Amino acid sequence: MHDKTVTQLAAALNSGELSSKELTSHFLQRIEKADGTLNSFITVTAEQALTQADAADKARASGDAGTLTGIPLALKDIYCTQGVKTSCGSKMLDNFIAPYDATVVEKLSAAGTISLGKTNMDEFAMGSSNENSYYGSVKNPWDLSAVPGGSSGGSAAAVAAGLVPAAMGTDTGGSIRQPAAFCGITGLKPTYGRVSRYGIIAYASSLDQAGPMARSAEDCAHLLNVIAGHDVRDSTCVARGVPDYTETLNAPLSGLKIGLPKEYFGDGLDPEVEKAVRDAVKVYESLGATVRDVSLPHTHYAIPAYYVIAPAEASSNLSRYDGVRFGHRCKAPEDLIDLYTRSRAEGFGEEVKRRILIGTHTLSEGFFDAYYTKAQKVRRLIRQDFLDAFEDVDVLMGPASPTPAFDLGAKKDPVSMYLQDIYTIAVNLAGIPGISVPAGFSNGRPVGLQILGTHFAEAQLLNVAHQFQQATDWHLKRPAFAEENA
Amino acid sequence: MQWETVIGLEVHVQLATRSKIFSGASTAFGAEPNTQACAVDLGLPGVLPVLNEQAVAMAVQFGLAVHAEIPEVSVFDRKNYFYPDLPKGYQTSQMYHPIVGPGEVEITLDDNTTKRIRIHHAHLEEDAGKSLHEDFHGMTGIDLNRAGTPLLEIVSEPDMRNAKEAAAYLKAIHSIVTYLGISDGNMAEGSMRCDVNVSVRPKGQEAFGTRAEIKNVNSFRFVERAIAFEVERQIELIEDGGKVVQETRLFDPERDETRSMRTKEEANDYRYFPCPDLLPVVLDQAYLDHLRSQLPELPADKRARFQTSLGLSAYDAHVLSASREMAEFFEEVHRVCGDAKQAANWVQGELSGALNRDNLTIQNSPVSAHQLGELISRVLDDTINGKAAKQVFQALWNGQGSSADEIIEAKGLKQVTDTGAIESMIDQVIAESPAQVAQYRDSEPEKRGKMIGYFVGQVMKASRGTANPQQVNGLLKEKLDALL
DSSP: TTOHHHHHHHHHHHHHHHHHHHHHHHHEEEEEEHHHHOOOEEEEEEHHHHHHHEEEEHHHHOOOOOOTTTEEEEETTTBTTBBBBOOOOOOGGOOOBOOOOOOOHHHHHHOOOOOEEEEEHHHHHHHHTTOOOTTTOOOTTBBTOOOSSSSHHHHHHHHHSSSEEEEEEEEETTTTTTHHHTTTTTEEEOTTTBBOOOOOSSSSSSOOEEEEEEESSHHHHHHHHBBBOOOTTTTTSOOOOOOOTTTTTTTTOTTEEEEEEGGGSSSTTTTTHHHHHHHHHHHHHTTTTTEEEEEETTTTGHHHHHHHHHHHHHHGGGGGGSSSSSOOOOOSSSSSHHHHHHHHHHSSSSSHHHHHHHHHHSTTTTTTTIIIHHHHHHHHHHHHHHHHHHOSSSSSESSSSSSOOBBBTTTSSHHHHHHHGGGTHHHHHTTOOOOEEEEEEEETEEEEEEOOOOOTTTHHHHHHHHHHHHHHGGGOOOOOOHHHHH | EEEEEEEEEEEEEEEEOSSSSSSOOOOOOOOOOTTTOOOHHOOOTTOOOOHHHHHHHHHHHHHHHHHHHOOOOOEEEEEOOOOOOTTEEEEEEESSSSSSSSSEEEEETSSSOOEEEEEEEEEEEEEOOOEEEEHHHHHHTEOOOSSEEEEEEEOOOOOSSHHHHHHHHHHHHHHHHHHHHHHHOOTTTTTTEEEEEEEEEEETSSOOOOEEEEEEEEEHHHHHHHHHHHHHHHHHHHHTTTOOEEEEEEEETTTEEEEEEEEEEGOOOOEEEEEESSSOOOOOOHHHHHHTTOOOOOOOHHHHHHHHHTTTHHHHHHHHHHSSHHHHHHHHHHHHHHHHHHHHHHHHIIIIHHHHHHTOGGGGGOOOHHHHHHHHHHHHTTTHHHHHEEEEEEEEEEEESHHHHHHHHHTOOOBBOOOHHHHHHHHHHHHHHHHHHHHHHHSHHHHHHHHHHHHHHHHHTTTTTOBBBHHHHHHHHHHOOOOO
């Protein structure tokens, strides 16, 4: 059961072969058995999940079921869930029970899906290895000595290990695509504005975007159908029609024009990762696509620009954690300043503090223009690079990450960690969609092929990814851990 | 040395929207603490602001009313600072691209001359909550009902030269926003608050002196008093060889003085940057045209019309157009009675006197504009005389009748204009006053005019005030002179 895709499980539920209760119990048991090792969940909502599963089975029996009714999912612990702890991976919110559901959570509930719980993540989504979680590191099911990637590391590891068929992540600089790549699953970051951010705890508001992480592009299409669309509660969420993303999955790829950004195949790229990506491109050629080299000349400015803009927004977004209304409050504050400084010093981890400091500095009087204003100019140039490239090609392809998953504890220096996101970060700055699909292995660890499209080209990305998964079986590979813990 | 004062004002006007600027929570005043603060106002993790279109429309209406440039694009910025009643740790405001650009306001000075005060800009922002320091036994209570209430901050140029001008400017702003109906202008409830920037410079010097900003001055009177104190303090300081430092000061109305809150060195760095959760506000010409077509007649226009087409004096026109309520009351009185001068006299005389005496505002006047208009009509058509009219007014004020006619009837105040009736009263008075008649007869002709007053008084008394005084006068003179 845990080997199957959402699409397959939905068919089994629909035919009556399987009940949601059985399915939900099965995955809850797997979590119970395996997650002590993986640490992919922060909170498991077993009781609530079983109640929802009962309701889903009744709905299905009365003919009142949608495609995904009864499908168990997991939510990154950044989504506010009413009545359930929503920690964002931080000690600061260890005591925070959200009093409302995020729009994405509402939509998933309305579609009849079941939440098994909240997955581990880098604190406030700041990190690329999931090692910045207050709740401890998550292990990569392909190799327990490796990181699962981050910040949506818990979601990626749980799906890869078969603890849940699919999960929701968020992506600010690669936080869906990089862990999807590291864990050998499929992860889609939609266009900025495609999915509502309401109820998703903000890291960097102009970059954050929610998306699905699953075993196949087809599963991602089903989930995007549910979560995409306008939300009056999010002014940055675009009022634009939502197509049925499953309808175009099988469109033929003959004539597809693929661009390979030369900047994505440069120094620091693991040769096996490069080989896997180039092999994947050959598969596309065999499907009728044409390939050409393109250039995104401002790529090397993406990381510096990101590490000005994201921390600037974060330093402001995280100001509300002051110990006054919710979240961690220090014991026996002497006065207001003591309340602020100790609550924040105790509640935030090192990386979060680092980014708050960076952001506070770059927004300061006398530095604002040199950092923030300049970074915004760079951001426009990076966006223009992509728009120019999409004049000539339909999609861009390259690696999701320069290396496969690295060892736990291997990257001690923050800057070397930041450089992990070299291929993913520009995508958030430009606001375009990207998907990572399994495309092979390097040293036994999965490699992700990243496919990028222009704004709102999700249907095309899912089509292109799905066709690859029809032609290859990388996405069907399962880590031994998944079976050992069956 | 002769000193010149330079004053600029920042006026915060609470906009009269039903819901908050970025959330659906109510803005009603006076609710139980924290009952009108939703998830967005509390700054809960994950919430997002959505701009209230009504607040935008109101800000634009203000801009149009002060002949301001309305930029096509305006942007919200975050002003970052920590304070317990600021839930998000930042205030959403407009730093770099405000919704209203440069404009101007006309103020009226004591001598009825006018002066133009330039407006630098006006921007939208959200209010913070309130910290309550009493009743919590050494702790502080936070009420977030006010958090997120829409404010329009109107920033003037340093165009005012004395406290009276500053107060007149504040009154002009008050008048405009209440005319537009975009604020209730209630200063006691904090719907209008004011920061005053004051500096002094030797007369004739062009460069500005160093200014002090006096925070939260919350009445017209306090503005004058705070400025008076501050000007004196600065002049004394300089004349004693000291220097004014740039600082924020607080006005203490109890002690009638300003005190230093923080100096420039201690000032916050607010780290303004564009709010990534809100899109830029883009206003097109059609929208502006639509709002312009909805504008009511504004105080300056009304004042001009009262002078030119109603023939009122500059003073009357200014007083009667000062507030929307006053103007509407006056115009209704005028509409009913048809005589602008009489309407103006009654509103500013009898009515204002009674309102002041009972400490009432014109909105709460026990005598309605319609009632007053009818009363004046009865004077104009000679149904009653002026003296009786005052009695009728008092009766209406006391609720002794629903209309002037009803009271005139009930009290028998209808003016007696029947010559025969008046003549018989005169005859009786003459008959009963032989000594006065004799005195009249023996007086120098030029003194008789004065003496006739006695007889008029007696006749009016006999008629219980209802006789037409002009008729009484004329007939008395005829009859007395016939006795000579």
